[in-house]
Amino acid sequence: MKFLFIVQGEGRGHMTQAQVLKGILEKQGHSIEAVILGTSKRRKIPTYFLNTFNCPIYSFPSPNFVTDKENKSIRLSATIFQNLKKAALFIRTLKQIDLKVQSHQPDGIINFYDILGGLYNFLYKPKAKFIAIGHQYLTFHPDFIFAKQGKFNSFLFKLNTLVTCYGAQMKIALSLWQPCPTTLGPGLKVWPPLIKESIKKSTVKQDDFYLAYVVNPGYAQEIIDSAKKNPTAQIEAFWDNAAFPNPYQVLPNLTFHLINEQLFLEKMATCKGFLTTAGFESIGEAMFLGKPILMVPVKGQYEQRCNALDAEMAGAGMASDTFDLSVLEEYMRRPADSLERKSTFKCWQNTLETHIMEMVAELSGKRKLKV
Numbered sequence: 035m036k037f038l039f040i041v042q043g044e045g046r047g048h049m050t051q052a053q054v055l056k057g058i059l060e061k062q063g064h065s066i067e068a069v070i071l072g073t074s075k076r077r078k079i080p081t082y083f084l085n086t087f088n089c090p091i092y093s094f095p096s097p098n099f100v101t102d103k104e105n106k107s108i109r110l111s112a113t114i115f116q117n118l119k120k121a122a123l124f125i126r127t128l129k130q131i132d133l134k135v136q137s138h139q140p141d142g143i144i145n146f147y148d149i150l151g152g153l154y155n156f157l158y159k160p161k162a163k164f165i166a167i168g169h170q171y172l173t174f175h176p177d178f179i180f181a182k183q184g185k186f187n188s189f190l191f192k193l194n195t196l197v198t199c200y201g202a203q204m205k206i207a208l209s210l211w212q213p214c215p216t217t218l219g220p221g222l223k224v225w226p227p228l229i230k231e232s233i234k235k236s237t238v239k240q241d242d243f244y245l246a247y248v249v250n251p252g253y254a255q256e257i258i259d260s261a262k263k264n265p266t267a268q269i270e271a272f273w274d275n276a277a278f279p280n281p282y283q284v285l286p287n288l289t290f291h292l293i294n295e296q297l298f299l300e301k302m303a304t305c306k307g308f309l310t311t312a313g314f315e316s317i318g319e320a321m322f323l324g325k326p327i328l329m330v331p332v333k334g335q336y337e338q339r340c341n342a343l344d345a346e347m348a349g350a351g352m353a354s355d356t357f358d359l360s361v362l363e364e365y366m367r368r369p370a371d372s373l374e375r376k377s378t379f380k381c382w383q384n385t386l387e388t389h390i391m392e393m394v395a396e397l398s399g400k401r402k403l404k405v
Contacts, residue, residue: 040151047315054228072096166199171207187336227318236303245305246271312338327351328362
């Protein structure tokens with residue numbers, strides 16, 4: 035089958051999912067005809083993503099978050115207002131997406147949680163089958179637990195999720211835990227996380243340092259404060275701030291690196307603990323490697339509060355309001371069951387290629403498509 039990807043570029047996680055799925059689909063004999071990437075001025079498209087694909091990559095402006103002056107918290111009202119101001123631009127983007135779809139004539143369009151992707155399917159009703167993939171669709175599963183705080187944020191998160199998959203023949207929810215057999219909603223499937231091959235092939239060991247990952251530079255100060263309070267704890271941190279030297283040694287026990295995929299993976303495989311915001315993909319990667327995690331959801335981002343709650347239920351680590359290293363160290367002193375969790379998670383993740391084969395079989399008509 036021929037596929038076209040629409041990828042939300044606000045978070046690196048959706049790009050990672052697209053990279054992994056691309057590799058497996060091509061391994062199974064299918065092709066990716068084109069990638070449409072939603073972009074914003076806040077994020078630079080990573081070179082490693084561009085180098086993954088040997089097909090055209092088209093970038094178009096897409097709705098994105100507005101943060102506070104510290105570049106930490108999501109400003110919800112400003113986000114809504116700024117994106118509404120760009121409505122005419124986004125309408126033109128939808129027309130451009132349709133031109134690309136008409137040009138490449140895919141059999142299937144896979145949308146990685148881009149809101150314009152969902153609007154495109156609703157307004158243009160392409161002939162290609164439309165598939166929506168993301169961990170957010172686990173909210174349609176009856177076993178999912180929503181974070182209690184923020185009713186308005188919860189409403190907007192659910193609304194955004196509905197729009198991204200509007201009219202999809204298939205909604206694929208990515209999950210850190212294997213759900214018990216239950217009655218799923220129409221077209222809903224649950225897959226394990228899309229873990230990169232480079233993670234699976236990593237040589238895992240435990241050196242005496244913690245790894246930190248903060249995309250929003252505003253959280254760097256919390257990492258610095260934590261390093262000051264714990265001068266004997268070595269921390270290797272990654273951020274997206276090109277205004278400083280690379281690497282940038284802030285303290286004797288703290289070094290910041292610009293995001294570099296290969297170096298980050300090496301550090302992930304060898305750290306003794308992981309500090310991060312509650313992004314789904316990095317949590318899944320750390321779980322695969324058996325690394326305990328301290329998760330600090332981005333302020334104002336309801337989805338990440340749900341991610342942290344879900345990850346705690348899956349046994350990934352602990353959630354916190356700040357990057358307090360003592361919280362992670364306390365978690366690490368608990369009776370160890372990490373080997374059992376790691377084995378269970380790997381067994382679940384190893385079913386991924388079978389799920390993908392079943393998806394393609396349904397889309398191609400070899401199996402009955404459940405709608």
